[in-house]
Amino acid sequence: MWIELTITRMKGFSRLTTIKDALNTFYETVHLERMPAETLRIISCLGRVLADDLTCPRDVPPFDRSAMDGYAVRAEDLYAASDTNPVVLALTETPSSIDSPPKETLNRGEAMKIATGAPIPVGASAVIMVEYTEETGPGKVEIHRPVTPGENVSARGEDVKAGQPILTAGSFLQPQDIGIMAALGLSEVSIVCRPRVAVLSNGNELVDVGIETVPGKIVDSNRPTILSLVKASGGEPVDLGITSDDRDLIAQKISRSLDSVDMVLVSGGTSVGEKDLLPGIVNSLGKPGVIVHGVAMRPGRPVALCALGLKPILLLPGFPVAAMMAYDVFAEPIMLKLMGARSRAHVRPTLRAAALRRVPSITGTRSFVRVLVMKKDGRTVFEPLRATGSGIISSMVRANGMLVIPENKEGVEEGEEAMITLLRPLEEDMMQ
Numbered sequence: 001m002w003i004e005l006t007i008t009r010m011k012g013f014s015r016l017t018t019i020k021d022a023l024n025t026f027y028e029t030v031h032l033e034r035m036p037a038e039t040l041r042i043i044s045c046l047g048r049v050l051a052d053d054l055t056c057p058r059d060v061p062p063f064d065r066s067a068m069d070g071y072a073v074r075a076e077d078l079y080a081a082s083d084t085n086p087v088v089l090a091l092t093e094t095p096s097s098i099d100s101p102p103k104e105t106l107n108r109g110e111a112m113k114i115a116t117g118a119p120i121p122v123g124a125s126a127v128i129m130v131e132y133t134e135e136t137g138p139g140k141v142e143i144h145r146p147v148t149p150g151e152n153v154s155a156r157g158e159d160v161k162a163g164q165p166i167l168t169a170g171s172f173l174q175p176q177d178i179g180i181m182a183a184l185g186l187s188e189v190s191i192v193c194r195p196r197v198a199v200l201s202n203g204n205e206l207v208d209v210g211i212e213t214v215p216g217k218i219v220d221s222n223r224p225t226i227l228s229l230v231k232a233s234g235g236e237p238v239d240l241g242i243t244s245d246d247r248d249l250i251a252q253k254i255s256r257s258l259d260s261v262d263m264v265l266v267s268g269g270t271s272v273g274e275k276d277l278l279p280g281i282v283n284s285l286g287k288p289g290v291i292v293h294g295v296a297m298r299p300g301r302p303v304a305l306c307a308l309g310l311k312p313i314l315l316l317p318g319f320p321v322a323a324m325m326a327y328d329v330f331a332e333p334i335m336l337k338l339m340g341a342r343s344r345a346h347v348r349p350t351l352r353a354a355a356l357r358r359v360p361s362i363t364g365t366r367s368f369v370r371v372l373v374m375k376k377d378g379r380t381v382f383e384p385l386r387a388t389g390s391g392i393i394s395s396m397v398r399a400n401g402m403l404v405i406p407e408n409k410e411g412v413e414e415g416e417e418a419m420i421t422l423l424r425p426l427e428e429d430m431m432q
Contacts, residue, residue, distance in 0.1 A: 013294035013301075018407060019329055019366055022292040022305055026334070029291050030307040034340040035193045035262065042181045042189060045173050049234060049339045051190040054167040059157035060183050063101075064120040068152045071111040071133055071141055072096060072124035075149045086142045091135070096121055111141050120153055127152035159183070170342035172234065195262040195338045197230045197331075199223055200240035200253055202268040202278065203318060208242060221393055222267040222323050226316070229324070230265070233332045234345045245269065251281050258311050262338060265331055268318035271302040278315045282306045296365045296407060299390035300326040312338075319390035325368050349422045353401075356383040359412040361405040370399035373420055382420055400424040 017025070037051035066072065073089065081087040095113035096102040106112055106123035114120070114127060126147040134142045160166065160180070167177055173191075181189060206220040207213060220242055230237040238261050243250050254264055269278040270293075283289035286308045293304040293315075299322035304315035312334050316323040332344065353373055361367040371382040382403065385395050401420040405411060412418050 016294045016296040017292050018296050022295050026291050026305045029288050030310060032337050035195055035338055037190045038193050039188050040191045042178050042186060045189060045191055046178060048173055049192040049341050050167055050169055050171045050173060051192045053169050056160045056162055056164045056166050056184060059162050060159040061154055061156060064156050065154050066114045066116055066118050066120060066127045067154050068127050068129050069116050070114060070127045070130045072106060072114045072121050073111050073126055073128055074108060074124060075126040075147050077109060078143055078146045081143050081146045083144050086144045088140055088142050091139045091141050125149045170340045172341060172345050192339045194236040195335055196238055197235045198238040198240050198257040198261040198264045199226045200266045201242045202250060202266055204244045206242045221320050225324060226265055226327060229327050233335050234339060235335050245277060247277055247281055251285060255285055258308060263312045265314050265316060267316040267323045270304050270315035270317060279304055282313055298365050298367050303330060305330060320393040321396055322390035350419050351380060352417050353380040353382040353420050354417050355412045355414055356381050358414045359384050361409060361411040363410055364407055366407050367405040369403040370395045371401045371403050371420060372399060373401040373426060
């Protein structure tokens with residue numbers, strides 16, 4: 001059964017908004033501006049977002065150069081060369097090397113010794129590899145095969161031509177991007193500043209990592225997880241610690257952080273129970289306050305998208321897996337918008353796999369199902385994990401894939417193929 005649904009009702013919420021509508025409503029309400037830029041040396045730019053389009057300032061390579069060790073020649077001198085009929089050329093006195101470019105023109109019947117990367121002398125049209133040559137006496141080299149014009153020569157601008165676009169603003173810079181910047185002679189570039197993202201955990205029951213728990217207390221796993229997610233997304237995490245279920249303390253933590261951060265993430269206390277104080281607290285601190293509360297997704301339904309002025313405030317569910325899903329769906333895209341990024345920092349690979357058993361879903365809700373992907377009888381298949389409650393964080397460790405079932409689908413049938421996003425590489429792929 002296929003249906004179209006933008007808003008649905010669910011116990012505890014007057015309405016649930018679809019993920020798409022939730023993001024659109026948030027962006028229509030809060031007009032986010034890109035973070036300012038800073039100039040950094042290229043060696044410090046890995047994983048950062050490029051602020052401006054990058055255009056090649058010069059040809060790379062800047063001159064015709066040899067791609068091999070050998071001899072620069074005129075190709076027409078060697079058209080008849082062979083093992084049985086070698087051609088003997090006169091060696092010029094000055095070889096061409098990277099640190100000593102040639103100063104003389106290569107004439108007909110001459111060859112010049114040349115190193116890999118060295119400039120091609122004027123008059124030469126090719127390079128013969130040293131393997132096909134033999135110096136037979138003072139000032140002479142015997143060549144045993146022909147070459148074509150341009151053979152073993154890297155032409156000026158062959159890699160990149162002056163004025164050619166290289167990278168676009170909003171690109172997360174990877175090692176190869178740093179390499180081409182160096183090749184272009186760029187020592188520094190303009191980079192988008194990292195958004196500072198405050199992370200706060202709420203709950204009387206929470207204690208910090210390393211503190212011994214007693215009955216009624218649990219270790220706060222959300223904060224270390226979310227702090228790590230912020231860093232992986234390209235942001236600068238700011239740890240606000242843990243607050244108890246105290247309105248004044250929570251309000252104080254949030255309001256004080258706004259002077260020094262660009263975004264706030266709070267986990268816990270965001271549902272509709274008696275102790276879920278966060279939505280009311282945010283509304284009491286200013287406008288626009290809570291923009292969307294309750295989203296048609298599972299897990300992650302109690303997430304709230306809020307703002308104070310132009311500062312995004314996201315209230316994430318208290319259960320660890322639900323908090324991670326809400327972060328992935330809402331917090332990271334908002335962070336990327338703040339950075340002007342064109343894609344996620346880490347693009348996860350996807351593959352198609354067949355379901356080993358039926359995976360049900362609720363129409364009107366987007367389901368994020370943790371699955372185990374494997375190879376079986378030559379096929380790529382998957383099955384959902386048995387224990388997948390939103391509080392079972394170990395399911396995110398055991399799963400190597402995520403199945404997303406859209407709002408208008410009742411589930412995935414046994415044997416049906418679906419697109420899986422890999423959370424970890426398949427073990428056999430890592431061994432190849």
